[in-house]
Amino acid sequence: xxxxxxxxxxxxxxxxxxxxxxxxxxxxxxxxxxxYRQFPKKSLMLMATSNEGSKATYEQGVEKDKFLINHASxxxxxxxxxxxxxxxxxxxxxxxxxxxxxxxxxxxxGTRLTVV
Amino acid sequence: AQSVTQLDSQVPVxxxxxxxxxxxxxxxxxxxxxxxxxxxxxGLQLLLKYLSGSTLVESINGFEAEFNKSQTSFHLRKPSVHxxxxxxYFCAVRxxxxxxxxxxxxxxxxIVHP
Numbered sequence: 001x002x003x004x005x006x007x008x009x010x011x012x013x014x015x016x017x018x019x020x021x022x023x024x025x026x027x028x029x030x031x032x033x034x035x036y037r038q039f040p041k042k043s044l045m046l047m048a049t050s051n052e053g054s055k056a057t058y059e060q061g062v063e064k065d066k067f068l069i070n071h072a073s074x075x076x077x078x079x080x081x082x083x084x085x086x087x088x089x090x091x092x093x094x095x096x097x098x099x100x101x102x103x104x105x106x107x108x109x110g111t112r113l114t115v116v
Numbered sequence: 117a118q119s120v121t122q123l124d125s126q127v128p129v130x131x132x133x134x135x136x137x138x139x140x141x142x143x144x145x146x147x148x149x150x151x152x153x154x155x156x157x158x159g160l161q162l163l164l165k166y167l168s169g170s171t172l173v174e175s176i177n178g179f180e181a182e183f184n185k186s187q188t189s190f191h192l193r194k195p196s197v198h199x200x201x202x203x204x205y206f207c208a209v210r211x212x213x214x215x216x217x218x219x220x221x222x223x224x225x226x227i228v229h230p
Binding site for chain 2: 004006009034041042043044046049091093095097104105106107108109110112
């Protein structure tokens with residue numbers, strides 16, 4: 001299956017600053033990537049679908065101006081949390097949809113964001 | 117729209133005992149079904165999936181799941197668990213055709229005690 005690299009694995013930032021999280025598909029050209037947010041002991045919440053070369057599709061209730069997504073190439077999507085607040089602290093995970101008959105999804109290792 | 121229900125938020129079990137993690141789904145059309153495992157502070161890893169064919173699917177580490185269409189279930193089982201199986205397990209469903217975005221259950225925390 002696809003190999004997905006997510007960086008950084010952990011980041012601590014001050015309130016009001018911005019943080020960029022990278023998601024790379026190492027061996028697969030991904031036209032679509034997904035960004036999830038996971039709260040403690042909760043399931044994954046889909047935040048947005050990242051589309052290569054076009055605007056991301058955000059889920060209802062997700063602020064697109066706060067969570068900026070850029071998918072400039074077939075192997076890289078970035079999520080930037082702007083003007084971070086402590087309530088943005090969470091575990092963020094990206095995912096790539098594998099093509100063909102596999103119908104599976106490969107996930108990055110996640111990024112633990114802590115805003116202080 | 118489809119939905120996934122994982123009935124147990126936490127399942128404690130002793131090492132070498134059998135375990136079953138329950139998953140039920142709701143959908144008006146046919147679906148693909150998945151189980152993912154998540155270890156602490158890591159992303160999700162695909163454990164097994166049902167796309168078509170045999171209703172019993174197996175993973176390489178001893179887990180199996182059976183698709184039961186009449187009961188709309190896809191329970192995950194292992195006859196003998198190890199300490200290393202302690203993790204969060206997520207059931208997911210995706211519609212055949214239509215939206216390819218999966219819907220995840222809330223997860224079941226499997227805790228294996230020595």
